[in-house]
Amino acid sequence: MPARSFPPLDLRSAIVVRIALAQLQVTSNKQQNIEGAVRAIAEAAKAGARLVTLPECFNCPYGTKYFGTYAEPIPGESTAALSRAAKENGVYVVGGSIPERAADKLYNTCTVFNPDGDLIATHRKIHLFDIDIPGKITFKESETLSPGDAPTMFKTDFGHVGVGICYDMRFPELAQLYAEQGCSLLLYPGAFNMTTGPAHWELLQRGRALDNQLFVATASPARNASADYQAWGHSSCVDPWGTVIATTDEQPGLVYADLDMSKVSEVRHNIPIREQKRHDLYRLVVP
Numbered sequence: 001m002p003a004r005s006f007p008p009l010d011l012r013s014a015i016v017v018r019i020a021l022a023q024l025q026v027t028s029n030k031q032q033n034i035e036g037a038v039r040a041i042a043e044a045a046k047a048g049a050r051l052v053t054l055p056e057c058f059n060c061p062y063g064t065k066y067f068g069t070y071a072e073p074i075p076g077e078s079t080a081a082l083s084r085a086a087k088e089n090g091v092y093v094v095g096g097s098i099p100e101r102a103a104d105k106l107y108n109t110c111t112v113f114n115p116d117g118d119l120i121a122t123h124r125k126i127h128l129f130d131i132d133i134p135g136k137i138t139f140k141e142s143e144t145l146s147p148g149d150a151p152t153m154f155k156t157d158f159g160h161v162g163v164g165i166c167y168d169m170r171f172p173e174l175a176q177l178y179a180e181q182g183c184s185l186l187l188y189p190g191a192f193n194m195t196t197g198p199a200h201w202e203l204l205q206r207g208r209a210l211d212n213q214l215f216v217a218t219a220s221p222a223r224n225a226s227a228d229y230q231a232w233g234h235s236s237c238v239d240p241w242g243t244v245i246a247t248t249d250e251q252p253g254l255v256y257a258d259l260d261m262s263k264v265s266e267v268r269h270n271i272p273i274r275e276q277k278r279h280d281l282y283r284l285v286v287p
């Protein structure tokens with residue numbers, strides 16, 4: 001076999017970026033939820049975060065019966081507040097998700113704003129959370145939501161970022177597609193539950209990170225004892241080696257992670273699975 005040549009590691013390009021995962025206490029009061037998100041963005045920016053991620057359904061209790069009532073168009077009240085917060089604090093804001101109303105459909109949608117407050121990406125949850133584990137949890141997002149039909153990436157000055165929402169994290173091909181297209185960070189606002197959370201939440205993040213040799217981060221709502229849906233919490237960040245570098249419990253709070261972006265090329269250089277794939281035997285096909 002001819003020796004493969006790898007680009008030398010350029011450690012001068014090492015860049016450490018602080019991100020914040022806002023594990024917000026989401027209530028039935030939409031206005032309060034928006035204000036809580038705006039306060040968290042300001043606090044995270046003050047602490048040096050350059051990107052702040054909110055949880056899935058940050059402005060609305062998580063549940064199919066709530067989506068129609070809380071839904072709004074984009075732009076709308078919630079996303080206008082995120083845009084202002086991004087601009088006032090000079091940070092990227094990954095707006096978790098909100099129920100979005102567009103024409104006669106509802107979507108579970110994440111909006112992304114740059115530090116000038118411009119909307120730079122919109123991700124409609126591609127894989128709807130429809131599961132049935134008898135005696136544990138039955139959930140059918142498709143009762144009220146429609147799925148999105150596109151992967152979503154955005155550029156920052158510290159690398160490309162891929163976005164998924166919660167159940168999207170269970171689909172490794174989406175993460176692989178993002179990695180193949182140059183992403184070094186995947187963000188999944190999510191709201192796992194008390195059955196699948198302890199079993200799969202961390203495992204999925206570590207799996208996606210290790211398979212694709214990139215950073216993966218999640219932001220969940222905090223657990224709310226009076227809500228119908230008990231969120232697992234545990235917003236976390238995993239590095240390209242598969243190590244959990246930041247996490248928390250179920251309580252509200254900001255989780256910070258300092259991402260040394262040079263880790264992506266270091267791990268890819270040390271374990272070069274990207275070059276070792278057998279594309280003569282299998283490959284990811286994008287229709």
Ligand SMILES: O=C(O)CCC(=O)C(=O)O
Binds near residue numbers: 056165167193197200
């Ligand atoms: O995949 C899971 O177990 C949970 C997914 C979920 O809660 C969601 O997609 O909102």
